[in-house]
Every structure is written in C-alpha cells, then in structure tokens.
Amino acid sequence: xxxxxxxxxxxxxxxxxxxxxxxxxxxxxxxxxxxxxxxxxxxxxxxxxxxxxxxxxxxxxxxxxxxxxxxxxxxxxxxxxxxxxxxxx
Numbered sequence: 001x002x003x004x005x006x007x008x009x010x011x012x013x014x015x016x017x018x019x020x021x022x023x024x025x026x027x028x029x030x031x032x033x034x035x036x037x038x039x040x041x042x043x044x045x046x047x048x049x050x051x052x053x054x055x056x057x058x059x060x061x062x063x064x065x066x067x068x069x070x071x072x073x074x075x076x077x078x079x080x081x082x083x084x085x086x087x088x089x
Contacts, residue, residue, distance in 0.1 A: 023051065056081075 014020040023041060027034045042048065060073035068076075 010020070010022075021038065021041065023038055025036045056074060056077045057070075060070045060077060063073035064070040
C-alpha cells in the first residue's frame with residue numbers, strides 16, 4: 001500500500017460559517033492528477049473560471065510569502081495554464 005500525506009485541513013473560516021461547501025479535491029497519484037468535483041454547485045461553468053482565477057491568486061499569494069512576488073507567481077501560473085491549454089500533458 002502507498003504512503004499518503006495527511007489531508008489538508010479545511011480553512012479556519014469553515015468552523016464559524018453558516019454554510020460551507022467543499023468545491024473539489026485534487027490529488028497527485030503516481031505522477032497524475034485525480035480530481036473529485038462538486039459540479040452541481042453552479043449552473044454556469046463560467047463560475048468555475050472565476051473560481052480558478054481566485055485560486056490562482058491564492059496560490060500566488062502563498063508563493064509571495066517565500067520570496068517570489070505575487071506578480072511573478074501569477075505570471076508563472078498563467079504561463080503554465082497557457083502551455084497546458086495549448087499542449088495537454
């Protein structure tokens with residue numbers, strides 16, 4: 001059996017929220033992604049695009065805490081998105 005990292009905890013705001021819904025779980029398994037998505041959350045798929053941009057900004061903010069600027073991180077994230085969009089791996 002493979003070893004697993006412990007699951008990430010929910011954000012602190014979840015504890016005091018009146019409503020909190022998990023959007024997705026993303027795992028790296030033996031070099032590939034495995035995803036579970038709550039696709040029934042929004043009727044319009046455009047909402048997922050908005051969520052992905054918000055998520056990218058959260059990732060860039062996290063990278064900015066380790067020396068890279070948020071703008072540099074966002075630029076690298078967009079470069080990765082563009083590369084994957086053009087040539088799916």
